[in-house]
Amino acid sequence: MTVIMNGNELSKKIKENLRLRATKLKEQNIEPSLVVVLVGEDPASQVYVRNKTRAAEQIGINAIDIRLPETTTEAEILDLIAKYNADETVHGILVQLPLPKHINEDRITQAISPLKDVDGFHPVNMGHLFMNEPLALPCTPHGIMEFFKEYNIDVTGKNAVVIGRSNIVGRPMAALLLNANATVTVTHSRTQNLKEIAREADILVVAIGRGEFVDADYVKEGAVVIDVGMNRNAAGKLVGDVDFASVNGKAGYLTPVPRGVGPMTIAMLMQQTIEFAERSLN
Numbered sequence: 001m002t003v004i005m006n007g008n009e010l011s012k013k014i015k016e017n018l019r020l021r022a023t024k025l026k027e028q029n030i031e032p033s034l035v036v037v038l039v040g041e042d043p044a045s046q047v048y049v050r051n052k053t054r055a056a057e058q059i060g061i062n063a064i065d066i067r068l069p070e071t072t073t074e075a076e077i078l079d080l081i082a083k084y085n086a087d088e089t090v091h092g093i094l095v096q097l098p099l100p101k102h103i104n105e106d107r108i109t110q111a112i113s114p115l116k117d118v119d120g121f122h123p124v125n126m127g128h129l130f131m132n133e134p135l136a137l138p139c140t141p142h143g144i145m146e147f148f149k150e151y152n153i154d155v156t157g158k159n160a161v162v163i164g165r166s167n168i169v170g171r172p173m174a175a176l177l178l179n180a181n182a183t184v185t186v187t188h189s190r191t192q193n194l195k196e197i198a199r200e201a202d203i204l205v206v207a208i209g210r211g212e213f214v215d216a217d218y219v220k221e222g223a224v225v226i227d228v229g230m231n232r233n234a235a236g237k238l239v240g241d242v243d244f245a246s247v248n249g250k251a252g253y254l255t256p257v258p259r260g261v262g263p264m265t266i267a268m269l270m271q272q273t274i275e276f277a278e279r280s281l282n
């Protein structure tokens, strides 16, 4: 029997709690505010950004939604970031990735003040995370740790295997699991014997960006399988990196796509915004 982890339900519960915290902040004359910058017309990015501004509205976070044309220059974005870094009424700044090719993503990420970096992507925040003294946590890995908490999954001493080594998911996920005392293996496109390594995992986090890549052959009976993928299959249907039908029944726990990790990412983004706003009180 596989427990399907419900990201819609858990994210809703978290957002209800955040709404109370937002109300308390407003009683103290702080309106939690998040700037979301979207450059270009990528349809998937538009959906994600809309989900973020909608969640902010539900909670009572002021979302400042900035849409810029594909032709926007790097200097224009850097100017905008500098403006909001200096604006005390703004607690969080997020620039949606990926950015158009003529813009250097690293320069943009590093321009955002680490104290307003709700994504946790700034090298200073990555460093704090790596040293187990985090200031801001990357939202997707953080949301996955919240799943473990909710379903009483103790990762201490467990074999955790992360498939994928991106800066936004794989690497910070490995750091969080290590900080929680798991034994962590990071695998990637050059890994030999991936299937054999994955089958040893008690906790398997899949973030490779290849639709329905991981089937039951990669999964140990009873393992916890977390699917970070967001892909469209040939029929245009949204699918994860895990072949859900194949793994369902073999895994002990499994996240679906949609309604798994995606909504948790957004909930953690909102939580980080509230936390930065609360910090502004001190």
Ligand SMILES: Nc1nc(=O)c2c([nH]1)NC[C@@H]1CN(c3ccc(C(=O)N[C@@H](CCC(=O)O)C(=O)O)cc3)C=[N+]21
Pocket: 047, 048, 051, 094, 095, 096, 097, 098, 119, 139, 230, 238, 257, 258, 259, 260, 261, 262, 263, 265, 266
């Ligand atoms: N600076 C930055 N921060 C991010 O956090 C960030 C980013 N850039 N770039 C892209 C990725 C991806 N991401 C998602 C967020 C929500 C869903 C989400 O809401 N998914 C829904 C379904 C959405 C749909 O229907 O397409 C679900 O899984 O149920 C998905 C993906 C945030 N990212």
